[in-house]
Amino acid sequence: MSGQAQHVRPGYVLRYAFHERLWHWVAGFSYIYLLLTGLAFWSPWLFWLAILVGGAPVSRMLHPWIGLIFAVGVLQMYRMWASQMNITQADKDWFASVGHYIQNEDDKMPPAGRYNAGQKSLFWGFFVCMILLLLSGIVMWLPEYIPWSWRYLRYIAVLTHASAALLTIGLFMIHVYMGVFAERGAFGSVIRGEVTLAFAKRFHPRWYEEITGQPTTPRK
Amino acid sequence: MSQATLRVQKISGHAGSVPGEDTQRQYTVAKLIDVTTCIGCKACEVACVEWNDMPFSNTVFDNTYQTMPETRWNYWNLILFNEHEKDDGSLMWLMRKNQCMHCADPGCLEACPSDGAIIQYTNGIVDFQQDKCIGCGYCITGCPFNIPKFNKETKRVYKCTLCTDRVSEGLEPACIKSCPTGCLHFGSKEDMLQLANSRAKQLQEHSNYPNAGVYDPPGVGGTGVIYVLHDITKPEIYGGLPSNPSIPWTVKLWKNPLKWLGNVAMLGGLVGLFVHYLKVGPKAHDEEPDSREGAKP
Numbered sequence: 001m002s003g004q005a006q007h008v009r010p011g012y013v014l015r016y017a018f019h020e021r022l023w024h025w026v027a028g029f030s031y032i033y034l035l036l037t038g039l040a041f042w043s044p045w046l047f048w049l050a051i052l053v054g055g056a057p058v059s060r061m062l063h064p065w066i067g068l069i070f071a072v073g074v075l076q077m078y079r080m081w082a083s084q085m086n087i088t089q090a091d092k093d094w095f096a097s098v099g100h101y102i103q104n105e106d107d108k109m110p111p112a113g114r115y116n117a118g119q120k121s122l123f124w125g126f127f128v129c130m131i132l133l134l135l136s137g138i139v140m141w142l143p144e145y146i147p148w149s150w151r152y153l154r155y156i157a158v159l160t161h162a163s164a165a166l167l168t169i170g171l172f173m174i175h176v177y178m179g180v181f182a183e184r185g186a187f188g189s190v191i192r193g194e195v196t197l198a199f200a201k202r203f204h205p206r207w208y209e210e211i212t213g214q215p216t217t218p219r220k
Numbered sequence: 221m222s223q224a225t226l227r228v229q230k231i232s233g234h235a236g237s238v239p240g241e242d243t244q245r246q247y248t249v250a251k252l253i254d255v256t257t258c259i260g261c262k263a264c265e266v267a268c269v270e271w272n273d274m275p276f277s278n279t280v281f282d283n284t285y286q287t288m289p290e291t292r293w294n295y296w297n298l299i300l301f302n303e304h305e306k307d308d309g310s311l312m313w314l315m316r317k318n319q320c321m322h323c324a325d326p327g328c329l330e331a332c333p334s335d336g337a338i339i340q341y342t343n344g345i346v347d348f349q350q351d352k353c354i355g356c357g358y359c360i361t362g363c364p365f366n367i368p369k370f371n372k373e374t375k376r377v378y379k380c381t382l383c384t385d386r387v388s389e390g391l392e393p394a395c396i397k398s399c400p401t402g403c404l405h406f407g408s409k410e411d412m413l414q415l416a417n418s419r420a421k422q423l424q425e426h427s428n429y430p431n432a433g434v435y436d437p438p439g440v441g442g443t444g445v446i447y448v449l450h451d452i453t454k455p456e457i458y459g460g461l462p463s464n465p466s467i468p469w470t471v472k473l474w475k476n477p478l479k480w481l482g483n484v485a486m487l488g489g490l491v492g493l494f495v496h497y498l499k500v501g502p503k504a505h506d507e508e509p510d511s512r513e514g515a516k517p
Contacts, residue, residue: 041333041356043479044235056334056354057375102496104503143357144370148290151468154361158331159470159478166482170489177493183503203503 012194013211020080021190027073030066031172037063038165064141067133074130081123084114091117111205111216118178125171132164226388230340232332248344249387250409251396252416253317254448255458256423256432257403260285260299260315267398268297268319271383291318293369296380297395300459312450316458317395317404320367320380322346322444327467328379330475331362344409344444347384350376364440364465382444412446419448439466 008014016024037059040050050056093110094101094117100108101118109116115123139146139157146154179186185199200208205216227244265287269277274294279287284301291298302314326346329338337352338359348359348368355375359368368377383393391397392406405412416434423432433452436442447461455461 043483044233044333044335047233047235047333047335060354060356061375102500104500106503140357143360144372148366151361151366155468155470158358158361159474162474162478162482166478166485169482169486173486173489173493177497181493181497181502 006193008194012196013200014193015189015195016193021193023073023076024190027070027077030070030073033066034063034070064137067137071130071134074126078127085120085123087120091120106202114204114207122171122175126168129164129168132160136161226341226343228339229342230329231336232329232338233335246342248409249444250412251393251445252405252412253445254403254419255316256448256450257401258315258317259401260301261400262299263398263400264317264395265297265299267394271394290366291369293371293378302457302459304457314458318459321365322382324441327362327364327471328359328368330467331358331471333358345382345384345387347381348377348379353377362467362471364462364467416446416448437465439464
């Protein structure tokens with residue numbers, strides 16, 4: 001996909017190629033719009049959010065279209081990454097010691113590959129929720145075309161759309177927290193594409209071994 | 221839409237209390253439709269279109285006398301014609317004037333996310349305010365009677381206003397005014413119920429309709445439009461009048477427990493992450509105390 005190999009500064013490794021970063025942000029920016037407008041429709045107390053992005057009727061008109069862009073973004077990420085996202089035994093071990101991960105005791109974690117079990121769960125969570133949101137969203141987009149005898153479709157859609165959206169909000173909060181605040185260097189990896197060798201070694205040791213051919217130092 | 225003497229008691233998508241709530245009491249109004257004396261003349265249909273100044277609407281012939289299959293954004297009042305075979309094999313012609321039921325617990329208002337797009341007055345009338353409508357169509361999903369209709373050009377939803385403009389000036393709705401047989405009545409809900417019950421009793425005792433009764437479904441808190449039916453046990457035969465209508469349970473679940481649960485979870489999540497950052501902080505890299513870009517030696 002990316003024509004030329006990207007120049008990587010010494011001491012860094014390439015974590016995300018240009019097309020990976022691009023699709024991530026297609027999904028990311030469309031998600032933020034969907035979040036703001038969706039929350040406006042969700043609660044009267046948040047209705048003002050729609051004013052920020054052009055008013056509620058405009059939000060109602062654009063939300064489904066931006067939703068399609070989001071779906072394309074997530075589908076592209078599925079195409080790029082699904083094969084790397086299989087949940088393995090190592091991932092189950094990772095989950096078993098997730099307490100250490102939360103306490104930032106990363107040296108006590110089973111070594112992760114390019115993606116750790118948490119990232120894989122995030123990926124599958126967003127993928128499944130996107131499918132649910134897309135299907136229910138189409139029903140909610142054009143309710144006037146659903147005949148009265150098919151009204152149960154609408155009944156299911158409103159509940160599915162809200163529930164799946166809430167799940168993505170949980171995933172989104174954790175994702176942003178990890179990427180921007182908790183794991184320094186992660187945000188840069190999805191902007192510039194690079195992470196430091198130390199980052200790779202610390203958080204993704206098996207991936208580090210794969211790309212550098214060097215074993216990681218024995219763990220404490 | 222004149223609101224001269226009307227006070228509001230419920231507002232859709234509204235954060236906080238209803239301004240002016242309980243400052244004035246009003247009679248709950250109701251329309252009484254005695255289907256047993258309706259002759260299907262459609263005067264009410266014409267009066268509705270005329271009074272509300274609606275554009276011409278094409279009719280659809282469907283092998284019955286019915287004007288069109290269901291109400292439209294610009295056709296709020298429709299007589300439903302049904303041929304019903306009685307138990308003894310004889311035929312009965314059922315005509316029911318169909319329009320917004322003006323529920324005491326309106327599913328449309330419950331589902332609506334837009335502040336003030338649907339309001340319920342203290343007299344019970346449920347009215348759409350198209351200038352505040354965002355065109356989401358949630359009301360279509362919330363309504364158990366298939367009443368709100370979407371206009372694709374204006375992207376707004378419309379329905380019967382119970383002639384709010386007329387009622388607020390002390391007049392009866394246009395449909396009532398036009399009825400030649402007196403099968404339509406308008407007044408306080410209390411009076412209309414009394415009249416309806418006495419008519420049902422008359423039908424039971426003098427006209428051989430032992431199952432005659434009054435349709436005022438409790439599932440939606442009662443309605444501002446009540447029917448006298450020949451057979452209250454089978455409202456479905458009158459063009460699909462639901463026997464026990466209520467707001468769809470998924471809409472109730474979505475608008476009540478899920479909303480609370482979701483809001484608590486979202487707030488809890490934000491607080492939780494913030495506290496985690498204060499307590500545990502960012503993850504350290506082994507060989508690099510600060511590996512932010514630019515800090516690399």
